[in-house]
Amino acid sequence: MSPAGPSAAGTSAAGTSDAAGILRVGVVGGGRMGAGIAEVCARAGLDTVLCEATRAAATAARERIAASLERAARRGTLDRASAEATLDRITVTAELTDLADRQLVVEAVTEDAGAKTEVFAARDRIVADPAAILATNTSSLPVMRLGRATGRADRVVGLHFFDPVPVLPLVEVVTTLHTAAEVAAVVTDFATRTLGKTVIRSGDRAGFVVNALLVPYLLSAIRMTESGFATAADVDRGMELGCAHPMGPLKPADLIGLDTVASIAESLYDEFKEPLYAPPPLLLRMVEAGLLGRRTGHGFHVYDREERPGSPG
Known part of the structure; x- marks a missing residue:
């Protein structure tokens, strides 16, 4: 060219x-x-x-x-x-x-x-x-x-x-x-x-519109799961059936990729220094363990091969 x-x-x-x-x-x-x-x-x-x-x-x-x-x-x-x-x-x-x-x-x-x-x-x-x-x-x-x-x-x-x-x-x-x-x-x-x-x-600020609103919600769900207050399945089910969300917060976190969620959270925290943006320890440990969500088959939920991005079907 x-x-x-x-x-x-x-x-x-x-x-x-x-x-x-x-x-x-x-x-x-x-x-x-x-x-x-x-x-x-x-x-x-x-x-x-x-x-x-x-x-x-x-x-x-x-x-x-x-x-x-x-x-x-x-x-x-x-x-x-x-x-x-x-x-x-x-x-x-x-x-x-x-x-x-x-x-x-x-x-x-x-x-x-x-x-x-x-x-x-x-x-x-x-x-x-x-x-x-x-x-x-x-x-x-x-x-x-x-x-x-x-x-x-x-x-x-x-x-x-x-x-x-x-x-x-x-x-x-x-x-x-x-x-x-x-x-x-x-x-x-x-x-x-x-x-x-x-x-x-x-x-031009970290997170723009969507992630500045979405990520604190996802992190709150992760903290709730981390504390043992509710299981990942119940957190998602509660928001789906109680608030008519198409997916509870932990399913989209898995879909986005937990490493990406952590990276966005760190960028938001670096810019605003507000605790609600800080990535929870559980999220960081899962990233270190390679449990990144759908693309690895395991995050807050476990996925069959057919459910992973780019899989047939």
Whole structure:
């Protein structure tokens, strides 16, 4: 892939004046979130490049997307021709330089400030068009800290999707003190019109809107279980049947991943220093033990192989 200069069709001013000008998207990180973001972009007809750290990881990410599309085809939510066309629009790579001609690049690597900062600095060097937008899917880290690793902080924005990305309709658009108003408008239009998502806007503080409300609730349920006051099953059953929640708090904690919940909690506590955000000892011990929830088969609940993310069925 060769870098596109400012005069290339669809780049520079055309690439950011409105969402219709964004035709080439890059995603860094091919885990559940990154693969999901790449999938929804490709479903929307966009030329999508997904970059992973190694060729093996990139291949695994493509297989993850193919399995997701196959499930959608089996369920009848996507016809097979569209599923095949979607996969054809996705190029996987282990070379960040393959993102050089992208107009929007979304970072979706592990929820670690050091790793994300490194990706932002590298993208800033590689992405050729100075008008390209650099976005992050961080669920908890202040976006401005990441933007400061670049020479274009005005082009940096939070674009926070929710798991599973092809299913859940919400995207949080997070603007920093540096983000240009034009960039916020373009990514909002992109998420709504191009991807068909619903957008809520958030200021740049740890947790944004959803996780700042959700995570203290999850942590409270973990503390209740930790104290022996109620079992995990009863905590979840109580909120499902007593408050009409589709899932009690410990099931979504398992689905998100207990390591991710702990990481978000630590980011929230670092920013606000409020005890309700501090990760409970039980959560930290479970993460240390590798009991991370659905993807490992064991968290606050035990899961059959068919219930794990990415499994057949």
